[in-house]
Amino acid sequence: MTNPSPKNQSALGARLSVILVRPESPENIGLAARAMKNTGFGSLRLVGVDRLEPPAWRTAVHAEDVLSGCAFFPTLSAGVADLNVVFASTARRRQNFSSLRLEEAVSRLRAFGPPSRIGLVFGNERTGLTSAELALSNFRYSIPQAARQPSYNLASAVLLTLFEIFRREGAAAAETELRQVDVPLPFSEQEACLRLILRKLEERRFLHATNARHATEMVRDLVGRLSITAGDRRLLLAMFSHAGDDPERRG
Amino acid sequence: MTNPSPKNQSALGARLSVILVRPESPENIGLAARAMKNTGFGSLRLVGVDRLEPPAWRTAVHAEDVLSGCAFFPTLSAGVADLNVVFASTARRRQNFSSLRLEEAVSRLRAFGPPSRIGLVFGNERTGLTSAELALSNFRYSIPQAARQPSYNLASAVLLTLFEIFRREGAAAAETELRQVDVPLPFSEQEACLRLILRKLEERRFLHATNARHATEMVRDLVGRLSITAGDRRLLLAMFSHAGDDPERRG
DSSP states (O other), X not given: OOOOSOTTSOTTTTTEEEEEESOOOHHHHHHHHHHHHHXXXXXXXXXXXXXXXXXXXXXXXXXXXXXXXOEEESSHHHHHTTOSEEEEEOSSOOTTOOXXXXXXXXXXXXXXXXXXXXXXXXXXXXXXXXHHHHTTOSEEEEOOOSSSSSOOOHHHHHHHHHHHHHHHHHHHGGXXXXXXXXXXXXXXXXXXXXXXXXXXXXXXXXXXXXXXXHHHHHHHHHHHHTOOOHHHHHHHXXXXXXXXXXXXXHO | OOOOSOTTSOTTTTTEEEEEESOOOHHHHHHHHHHHHHHTOOEEEEESOOSOOHHHHHHSTTOHHHHHTOEEEXXXXXXXXXXXXXXXXXXXXXXXXXXXXXHHHHHHHHHSOXXXXXXXXXXXXXXXXXXXXXXXXXXXXXXXXXXXXXXXXXXXXXXXXXXXXXXHHHHHHHHHHXXXXXXXXXXXXXXXXXXXXXXXXHXXXXXXXXXXXXXXXXXXXXXXXXXXXXXXXXXXXXXXXXXXXXXXXXX
């Protein structure tokens, strides 16, 4: 074929970004970069951090190029805006959010072929991701472990996730052709569509003062799992626009 | 069964020792201990090191018991003397030594049932294992990686090896215990839920004579992709019930 990418690079290598949210330890940033290099990934995004401290360079042995190329974002929302599918790693199951096991998450992830751009989001070492940050993902997943404590170290969670992808991509390398799926919308547009749906639900009083947060998170989980495409958006907006009297006329 | 060991502990947990040979960085010793705890292993042996420096305790978050219980040996020969099978991790293939890939090594390892005691040997961060040390093993193995450089960090090699064992040992157990996944509804119930949604959309005149077939198929595709659970059904039906005036009152 005419595919110019090196054979030993994961087909996902160029489309996948690792996103570390408010990482506390520069050592972990460097170790994550090294894990990325080990497994054939190069795009690193840092949220809530605006520079790399020396220990990051010390632990990023032979992966300095990953660090040099990393991008800084003030918020996770900005950090995922241009991506099509977002997976968030969580140490424990979170209320109102469905969650996959690592292997299931990687299966889902690999089903999104080119040109989908994929993000893997990892939270702060101690606090993980906030609910608002978790909400900025299509899927949540957890890495199995033997006991509830300790959770995996941040760089370890990055490594185990990427190795699982690398291992399975490598196994499937011979198969080449990835299934052509409709590409999900850029995440910022998925968000905008969700907001429109939520507004409709508010107008219809499905969402009200006492259930707003709970119900919003559940609707968000449901819609997020669809990884909506442009076609889905048209359909959803039509469904919710027609689902009752026209609010313009009502007011 | 009558097996008294806790269910979430790998069956190999009590028979497997991790052996670090001349580790240079105490941080790596702590991270290795944490990786052991994560994956259900507890026996750590240190060769050519006679005490634990403070940074080891700092990185061994919630795995202090693994460090407290670790054993010190002056030589690898002494460190493996009582074990039955020894696997040595190498970053690259070494002359005169056969070498397995990680997955093959784990298959072999798991074939040695009780009461075999198994050792996993990892060399120094920079120099790896000497030929004399490699000779003190039954099998050598390497962890696949995307490029020749960098090799995996020491603690990462420990983590990836133990996770591969844990993943395969625990596959069945993990399914039932680690995470309660919502099972999608029996398909007939998914269908029934879909029909209810379609009826609501018809009442709201989203579905009408000219678009019925096309729109129905699109809605079906959208809802189908959710593989709805009982919880999803409750949410969806609530969303569509509240999405407008009560049709009972309207008629």
